Amino acid sequence: MAEATFTNATQVLEPFRGIKRVTIEEYFTSGHRTCQGCESALIMKLMVKAAGPRTIVLGSTGCMYVANTTYYTTPWVVPWMHTQLGSSGSAALGTAAGLKALMAKGKMKSEPINVIAFCGDGGGADMGIGAISATLTHKEYNSLILLYDNESYANTDIQLSGMTPYGANTTFSPPGKVIRNIHTRWKKNMAGMMAAGHPECRYVATVCGSYAVEMMNKVRRALTIGGPTFIHSLDPCPKGWDYDPMLSHEMGELAIETGLFPLYEVEDGVVKYYGKTKALVDGRKRKPIREYLLKQGRFAHFTEEDLSYFQAKVDEMWEKWEIPAVIPFRRMDASKAALEAK
Numbered sequence: 001m002a003e004a005t006f007t008n009a010t011q012v013l014e015p016f017r018g019i020k021r022v023t024i025e026e027y028f029t030s031g032h033r034t035c036q037g038c039e040s041a042l043i044m045k046l047m048v049k050a051a052g053p054r055t056i057v058l059g060s061t062g063c064m065y066v067a068n069t070t071y072y073t074t075p076w077v078v079p080w081m082h083t084q085l086g087s088s089g090s091a092a093l094g095t096a097a098g099l100k101a102l103m104a105k106g107k108m109k110s111e112p113i114n115v116i117a118f119c120g121d122g123g124g125a126d127m128g129i130g131a132i133s134a135t136l137t138h139k140e141y142n143s144l145i146l147l148y149d150n151e152s153y154a155n156t157d158i159q160l161s162g163m164t165p166y167g168a169n170t171t172f173s174p175p176g177k178v179i180r181n182i183h184t185r186w187k188k189n190m191a192g193m194m195a196a197g198h199p200e201c202r203y204v205a206t207v208c209g210s211y212a213v214e215m216m217n218k219v220r221r222a223l224t225i226g227g228p229t230f231i232h233s234l235d236p237c238p239k240g241w242d243y244d245p246m247l248s249h250e251m252g253e254l255a256i257e258t259g260l261f262p263l264y265e266v267e268d269g270v271v272k273y274y275g276k277t278k279a280l281v282d283g284r285k286r287k288p289i290r291e292y293l294l295k296q297g298r299f300a301h302f303t304e305e306d307l308s309y310f311q312a313k314v315d316e317m318w319e320k321w322e323i324p325a326v327i328p329f330r331r332m333d334a335s336k337a338a339l340e341a342k
């Protein structure tokens with residue numbers, strides 16, 4: 001039998017050294033129907049620009065499927081496939097495995113092809129978390145899962161997800177006269193969870209479209225390093241968050257400057273902070289969370305008490321977590337440990 005030529009080789013995508021070095025070609029073009037100011041659409045554009053033409057994109061149901069593929073139109077220039085709402089993980093793994101098998105059998109030219117599966121917060125952090133977790137254990141297949149987090153089930157009219165922030169007004173959690181905050185759960189920590197729980201996953205990162213070059217370089221790093229990789233993107237959504245679409249970039253910046261959404265990567269277990277998040281780690285003052293929350297209609301019902309609670313939770317991420325804003329573990333303090341040892 002002929003020797004299989006296929007290896008786990010990846011495309012080597014060097015980082016873009018500044019905005020002027022970014023390639024001009026677009027693989028997510030006009031022809032979509034997302035809302036004005038939609039940061040998730042920008043993330044799609046940056047993601048595939050970073051990956052380049054030898055890429056297959058798979059997308060689970062949600063705004064980035066529905067608004068991007070109205071019947072007979074699509075902005076995707078690369079091969080694109082829709083997958084079921086909770087299936088981004090299985091789609092990524094199956095496609096990567098299928099390509100590998102076809103190449104090993106000599107039925108396809110052997111070459112590294114990027115496989116990227118995206119999912120929303122509903123499809124990825126709630127429904128599809130099991131399949132994503134399974135994929136992140138398969139080091140023999142190269143794939144990137146990108147979770148675009150607009151903090152709701154946006155496509156079906158802004159329902160609450162496990163990634164919706166505390167207290168937000170959604171169609172499932174409208175503030176009432178008797179109960180002001182229907183939604184009182186704190187948001188899941190997806191990137192931290194994926195990094196901490198998947199030793200075979202060599203690369204996890206957080207990104208925001210407000211920092212486009214950094215975002216693209218993290219995609220390029222994930223695809224270059226290979227194996228299963230994961231990126232979590234925080235995407236301001238004018239419709240669901242209820243703000244003027246022209247403020248999308250500012251909203252992303254505020255999420256980072258207040259410390260609510262840290263920008264970092266974990267490569268082979270080493271945490272590296274980026275940009276303004278790094279400045280916060282190095283001691284710069286975090287902006288008060290109210291500057292971010294009060295610009296959004298979904299928090300318009302917040303009282304001073306709610307704002308203080310939210311601020312205290314963000315402070316906790318930075319002041320109490322063992323790896324600030326990344327992993328919510330704390331060491332047992334020495335005096336308590338000594339007491340318990342008696």
Ligand SMILES: Cc1ncc(C[n+]2csc(CCOP(=O)(O)OP(=O)(O)O)c2C)c(N)n1
Pocket residue numbers: 061062063064085086119120121122123124150152153154155156161
């Ligand atoms: C199994 C299943 N349940 C429900 C739906 C209906 N549905 C389509 S898109 C969507 C919202 C998905 O939310 P998210 O993954 O956060 O993506 P977004 O719409 O916010 O971009 C829902 C509930 C579906 N397509 N499949």
Ligand code: SF4
Pocket residue numbers: 033034035036037038039040041063067150154155236237238239240
């Ligand atoms: S609802 Fe939000 S995520 Fe969906 S297309 Fe509009 S801005 Fe984008």
Ligand SMILES: [Mg+2]
Pocket residue numbers: 062120121122148149150151152153154
């Ligand atoms: Mg969503």
